Amino acid sequence: MAAGTVHYSGIDPPAPAREDGGEPYDVAIVGAGVVGCALAYRLSQYRVRVAVVERNYDVGEGTSKANSAIIHTGFDASPGSLEAQLVTSAARLWPELSERLRVPFRAVSALVLALDDEQDARLERLAEKALANGVGDVRILSHPEVREREPNVAAAVRRALLVPREAIVDPFAVSIAFAEVALANGVDFRFGAALVAVERPEAAVKTLVTSDGGRVRARFLVNAAGLGSRRVADLYGGAPFAIHPRRGQFLVFDKHARPLLGSILLPVPSEKTKGKLLAPTIFGNLLAGPTAEDLPPEQETNTATTVEGLAEVRGAALAFCPALADRQPIAAYAGLRCNCLQGSYHIVVNDTHRGFVTVTGVRSTGLSASPALADHIVERLHGACGLALAAAPGAVAGRDEDAWPGWWRRPWEAPGAVDAEPDYGRVVCSCENVTRGEIADALRSPLRPQTLDALKRRTRVLTGRCQGFHCAIEVAGAIADHAGVRLERVSKNGPGSEIVASRRR
Numbered sequence: 001m002a003a004g005t006v007h008y009s010g011i012d013p014p015a016p017a018r019e020d021g022g023e024p025y026d027v028a029i030v031g032a033g034v035v036g037c038a039l040a041y042r043l044s045q046y047r048v049r050v051a052v053v054e055r056n057y058d059v060g061e062g063t064s065k066a067n068s069a070i071i072h073t074g075f076d077a078s079p080g081s082l083e084a085q086l087v088t089s090a091a092r093l094w095p096e097l098s099e100r101l102r103v104p105f106r107a108v109s110a111l112v113l114a115l116d117d118e119q120d121a122r123l124e125r126l127a128e129k130a131l132a133n134g135v136g137d138v139r140i141l142s143h144p145e146v147r148e149r150e151p152n153v154a155a156a157v158r159r160a161l162l163v164p165r166e167a168i169v170d171p172f173a174v175s176i177a178f179a180e181v182a183l184a185n186g187v188d189f190r191f192g193a194a195l196v197a198v199e200r201p202e203a204a205v206k207t208l209v210t211s212d213g214g215r216v217r218a219r220f221l222v223n224a225a226g227l228g229s230r231r232v233a234d235l236y237g238g239a240p241f242a243i244h245p246r247r248g249q250f251l252v253f254d255k256h257a258r259p260l261l262g263s264i265l266l267p268v269p270s271e272k273t274k275g276k277l278l279a280p281t282i283f284g285n286l287l288a289g290p291t292a293e294d295l296p297p298e299q300e301t302n303t304a305t306t307v308e309g310l311a312e313v314r315g316a317a318l319a320f321c322p323a324l325a326d327r328q329p330i331a332a333y334a335g336l337r338c339n340c341l342q343g344s345y346h347i348v349v350n351d352t353h354r355g356f357v358t359v360t361g362v363r364s365t366g367l368s369a370s371p372a373l374a375d376h377i378v379e380r381l382h383g384a385c386g387l388a389l390a391a392a393p394g395a396v397a398g399r400d401e402d403a404w405p406g407w408w409r410r411p412w413e414a415p416g417a418v419d420a421e422p423d424y425g426r427v428v429c430s431c432e433n434v435t436r437g438e439i440a441d442a443l444r445s446p447l448r449p450q451t452l453d454a455l456k457r458r459t460r461v462l463t464g465r466c467q468g469f470h471c472a473i474e475v476a477g478a479i480a481d482h483a484g485v486r487l488e489r490v491s492k493n494g495p496g497s498e499i500v501a502s503r504r505r
């Protein structure tokens with residue numbers, strides 16, 4: 001089976017305009033977030049031609065890069081909802097799927113902490129909800145049991161609901177792995193290619209026009225554009241829905257905070273939000289947040305952090321774990337939930353015209369639900385839209401052993417590795433101990449990462465205590481050397497975000 005192609009508009013030479021005359025794609029997916037990538041992965045198991053168009057310069061550059069990185073069990077979802085169905089069924093897939101995709105994943109369990117009488121009174125109902133969702137392994141722990149498991153939890157804790165299968169994951173590797181497998185199975189990816197027009201939406205074969213002048217012909221279009229899904233739906237006259245971004249701010253604590261906690265600490269959830277958690281990250285930090293701030297629709301890119309928001313996050317984290325007071329945060333970020341006024345997991349099949357599928361409102365659990373959501377969309381494409389599906393002979397379903405991120409399975413720990421490849425002995429990022437050899441491995445990986453941010457998400461460079469102060473230029477140099485371009489061409493996240501203005505000779 002031939003691998004697909006990857007094109008970075010404005011970085012690679014212009015793509016050949018072959019689609020207009022040739023066979024159309026069966027499915028074009030707009031948006032390479034975790035939903036679009038999971039769908040590409042699932043579709044790539046069938047004999048269908050698939051293209052993914054993405055306005056950014058890597059997979060997972062939208063909401064999928066800025067979340068709490070938890071694989072939820074769905075214990076607190078509304079029973080009977082599509083979200084509950086997808087999250088709970090995906091939770092059963094993740095342990096095996098993460099291994100097959102070589103995605104770091106660890107079921108560390110969660111404790112839903114009741115810190116006052118009112119919250120304590122809601123724990124039984126929450127346990128019943130978990131049972132109604134088929135999450136049968138939850139258990140209410142007494143105060144001493146909680147403190148025995150987590151000695152650094154606030155002494156004020158009354159009781160807690162233990163949810164054993166809640167897990168932490170490398171959220172970046174999820175989208176990357178889905179996309180790499182899809183690519184290996186023949187899916188084509190175009191980055192820096194925002195969808196700006198759809199010609200002849202009523203026709204059996206539609207033409208997608210992208211911001212770089214590209215044209216993609218396809219029979220079916222899946223709008224997985226997240227916060228951009230309304231604008232994309234407007235291009236084909238999609239049915240009414242409205243997105244109001246809900247911002248979530250986070251603080252990342254330095255690794256010396258990690259030993260304070262073993263499990264994810266969750267508040268008793270409200271109708272509006274899951275609330276602010278405190279969780280270990282798979283990378284060895286502690287993560288606190290997020291806030292839940294409703295922004296007007298036009299602020300779909302407002303990922304600014306604020307003093308008030310971060311103070312709120314820190315306050316909530318200290319209420320769970322007072323010992324955090326003397327541990328330093330090393331980074332702050334914000335993500336935007338795709339909050340759809342028409343409801344979560346708002347999916348419209350044959351939206352206005354036959355062949356358009358709108359997937360929006362994947363608000364708070366899309367990372368967890370992604371494999372089951374992809375199956376659900378494939379079924380709808382097949383059943384309601386008539387997409388013919390036959391298994392693709394020779395399609396792969398996972399990644400090779402060497403695809404584990406270097407920070408998770410250190411290549412230099414293997415006997416003789418440094419002798420065989422001296423660059424595994426040359427540390428570039430001394431905060432996260434990332435070597436030149438690991439950077440080179442990532443640069444050679446199938447999606448050919450082009451930017452500092454893409455490399456950061458694959459290797460952990462620029463994510464440590466110094467946040468890239470010491471190594472950013474050396475990492476940029478590695479990208480420039482690998483691509484054979486001048487340092488001035490290397491960018492943070494695509495053309496227009498170059499990090500060096502000019503070099504002094």
Ligand SMILES: Cc1cc2nc3c(=O)[nH]c(=O)nc-3n(C[C@H](O)[C@H](O)[C@H](O)COP(=O)(O)OP(=O)(O)OC[C@H]3O[C@@H](n4cnc5c(N)ncnc54)[C@H](O)[C@@H]3O)c2cc1C
Nearest residue numbers: 031033035062063064067068070195226228248365366368
């Ligand atoms: C604060 C916060 C915490 C969260 N915590 C969790 C958690 O712990 N666990 C969990 O399971 N989920 C969590 N989520 C939810 C999860 O992150 C999302 O549900 C998921 O990332 C949505 O993925 P997506 O692919 O739909 O959207 P996105 O990742 O936003 O992808 C959409 C893509 O479409 C592209 N696009 C937009 N317009 C166009 C266009 N015109 N042309 C081409 N491309 C376009 C965008 O660039 C983007 O890459 C959280 C979310 C937030 C904000």
